[in-house]
Amino acid sequence: MSCLNSEQPAEGGEMLPDLAMVYSDEDSLEHVKMFQMSTKTLWLWLLLVFLLLTYYKGTNKSSNSSMLPCGGLLTQHKWERLNLNISRQTHLFLEMKDFFWHKHLSNQTLPYGIKGNELLLLKIISKVQINYVPDNIENLRCRTCVVVGNGFSIKNTSLGSAIDKHHVVIRLNDSPVRGYEEDVGGKTTMRLFYPESATYNPNLQNNPDTLMVLVPFKQEDLHWLKAIVYKEKIVSKGFWKHPPLKWLGDISKIRVLDPHYLHQTADRLLHIPLHSNNRKPVHPTTGILAVFVALNYCDVVHIAGFGYPSSKNQNHRIHYFGYDTIKSMKNSYHDVQHEADALKRLEDLGAIVFLHPHT
Template sequence: MALKRQLLWVMGSVVCLLVIYMLCLNTQWRPSSSSYLLNLKTWPVSNSKDALLRWSDFVQDDLAATTLLDLAGAKQTAKPAQDQIKNDSLSGSDGVDKAKRTTRAPLAKPARPPGPTEPPYIGDFYMSENIPPQTNCPDGIRSRIKESEFGQLFLEHIPVLQWARHVTQEQHQRLKRYPGTHGWGGIDYDTLMDTLTVLNSSANWRMLDDWDSRKNKSACSRCAVVGNGGILKGSKKGKEIDGHHYVFRTNGAVIKGFEEDVGSRTTHYTFSTNTLMNSMRSYGGVGYNGPPVSAETRYVFLPDHDRDYLLMKAASTHTLVLRGPERNKDPTRYFGKDVSAAKLKMYHPDFIRYLRNRFLRSNILNGRYRSIYRPSTGAAMLLAALHTCDQVSAYGFMTPDYSKYSDHYYDKSYHKVGFFANHDMRMEMRVWQSLHKAGLITLFMRNETNLN
């Protein structure tokens, strides 16, 4: 009898194991969400193309910490979602606004258990605007970038500039979680309202606002983006730079005495209030006394503090700055007596966060300095031109042989290029090389073998 009981127990155990095995085959196992939380110390983000695609191809809901899909499995099931939350249609050339809401693109089912989630400070989730193109260029950047290695990073309808329509309570709640240039953290709603409501014309939301009068029968807009790198010294590129429809400059852009190498025109000047004041203190001895001032110059703020909004409001209304480090200062001192709201623009924080998350995703975001990391002012300017111009030529940006040149073209003696924790200049350099190789920009280099 004891032997029979043992046999029955063994047979019962085998049957139970078979039942459990069949249930496992027919049930998709999912790990607990807590087992896949991102560990910043163990989850590396490389600078490779594959890593960039991995982080950016899918909708990331920073409110709910949506899980990141596996790239290989998702490519078999769906096209990448556009990661944008709102579609504001601006139809017609007169700037008549027709608001239209869209839902997020559906998530594809992962082919395997989901991977780690994005940390909430990334926020790869953006506003969308359907702005009609200004040109009918048959071979512009926007038509070519989609077929390039940057195609999966590129969002065609992300707003580059912010203006009156963008400041709402809903948008303030969404963006106040992101500090510095990447959102409205630390900016109270009243300050936003006071500033952005004065940016209420098409000149404020169009980077190339005077294209109709400037194009001179051209089908494509040509932009020169001029950095301040020492590679420009002795280049004799001034005439070539001034020959473009638009000329972008930034920060300590010393022009007088260097026209032969860097040109003399400035249509767009990009800066933050902090970089403007620092440039005036640091480069006054070599001739920089403030931004270029001319009838064609537009001033593009890169806001990283409420002081940018306060200076913008004062400049647009010809009043003194109300508070902050620039309190009681007269903005016409920097932008000239003829400055008006039509000459002022301000980058949208979604756009700067998008550049950081997709084009310039640095390992710094995994470390102790992640809260201060952002694209350099020159990088934001160059990538803004990439998103608004049909053809872009870049001058004075860092190339692999940067150690041969001084930090700036106007340096009186050689100064080694400096590197700081809030920017990843070497990564930016690699991106410029890749954009040049892809034919999306023309990068000025003294030695074309840099690309090999």
């Protein structure tokens, strides 16, 4: 009796299918399915690797980049590394609510507190600060900021376009922008100043939406601001340099920096005595104060135009504008070398990044 095989016709004269062929077709289909799944998995892995490489590249940009990675956790760790024993604070300016919710807003007098000037400040603030910081900046999940110093070191750096890419650009005192855009940019979000460093027409060197942030060092500074806000006669007595007797700026853009920042800059960052028995006190510069403000408010902090030339050359210019020299700083109330050391520590900790080479 012969065995049934693929060559043998079945009943009805039809050929039975070759079992080996059946199994072969099923195996092929399975192989196709497995190949398709493997290909899909491979593409997913390639996509994941691409995204990781893109992220890694973005987080390892050079110090000349206009942006750096940021996030709440990263920023908090960076702040904690400063070891200042104070909390990070993003509330920058004095507000009306400060005066109504606290019995004792400050136990320090100017420039490190407002003790004795509460009523004067209340009159000023009641007239200004309808909007404290624009929502398009305040609501950012990650704020990239640059503090543009007035130092000669920024000259011929061509950093203007990189500076303008930051969300917040902080400038100091009466530093000009027009004619210097190639190096310093043209955008100004905040300008920290005091009466002696003010210009009579801030519209000439600032954007229409620039916040003019007063840093009050003495009671005369607040009287000067009150006279501007209420259109009163400005008295120049009590200033080391005549402030503008007329101010053409937008009053709604005026802000008053919380003295907390100057206090902590002096006490925790620079470790200088708040009240000295010496006739010549030492106070932080507006520049180092702006850096400390940025460290609190911003997630990424870049700086440019900081650092003074060697004091060996007394005729070396110290600003990218004007003709002031090292010699003109002889009677300064600032310890610039001490501040340079503080900036170096911040740089070493990764808290700030210089946008240009420096010494």
